[in-house]
Amino acid sequence: MAAPKFTPVAPTDSPRAYGSPDHVPDSWSPDRPGEIDGFQPRGALLGAQGPDQGFAIKIARSLRPQLRLGDGENVDDVIRGCLGVALRRASMFSRAPVVHDLTIAFTVWGYFDDEPPTELVDIRMPLFEGLRHVGHHYTEARKVADQVPVETLQMTPAQVQQAYPGDWRSLLGL
Template identity: 70%
Template sequence: MAAPKFSPTAPTAVARAYTSPDHVPSAWMPDRPADIEGFQPVGDRLGSQGPDQGFAIKIANSLRSKLHLQPGEHPDDVMRGCLGVGLRRASLFSRAPVVHDLTIAYTVWGFMDTAPAADLVAMRSAMFEGLRHVGHHYVEARQVVDAVRESTLRMTPAQVQDAYASDWRSLLDV
């Protein structure tokens, strides 16, 4: 490429090529006091860590029009409870949330069903009530998440749909 006249190098000078730096820093190691070695810790009230979890809110909102709520159920309560389930599923696979995570969460709790079982509706109405008040119901939101079996979260959406249709109780620990 031609060099403009205001360029600090002469147009006839040999072009400079890439060279490695004289010093190569050592590999990074988690040696600071607060660094976690290995995977995130697991325990009561620690949640499910994973990358880009905020994207799950966008996914959950995009599925809102497909939900079938019963009288007295608030869509924000449903979203908050199922959001935790979807995030837990995504973290099991060490990845960011995808639409299937939230679809499974809504299916397990019967929100994708036009006519869910009456006993499921009664149970979920009590469990999801008031979850939209973020600062006050963390423990209740965790109970919704922990009620879904890990084996359920490892299923495909089609497997969850089939299991829900045959026996929804097999998907939950309640």
């Protein structure tokens, strides 16, 4: 390595050079028990894995004032149920969640609507009830997330907003 001219160096010092170590370790391979070989597993109740999924909670909190709930509905139940839908959509595109994922989730379930269809409210109330209790209702939260078909999750937020009032049943696969 070169040194500045003002650094005192004896002219008889030999310059340093790189020397390789005596032992070179083998290359690393995923052989630990928890390592996944290949892609994430898919199956019943395994969810939809993706990067930085916790960011969806921050986005949901920012949308909380815009949610329109009916009598007897709990905002934490609603957020928990729609988080699954949003995370499923984000993982389909192999990315972290964005505001559009949550916008679509809240829209298809009618939570941005001041007066959602009565039939939709009758369907969603028992589905979302109690989901805020995280450790106890995983299966029920998965049902909410899996209710929304892939075709709906592939739509843009504008397409979902356009289809919602008149065709909410097809958005939910009913």
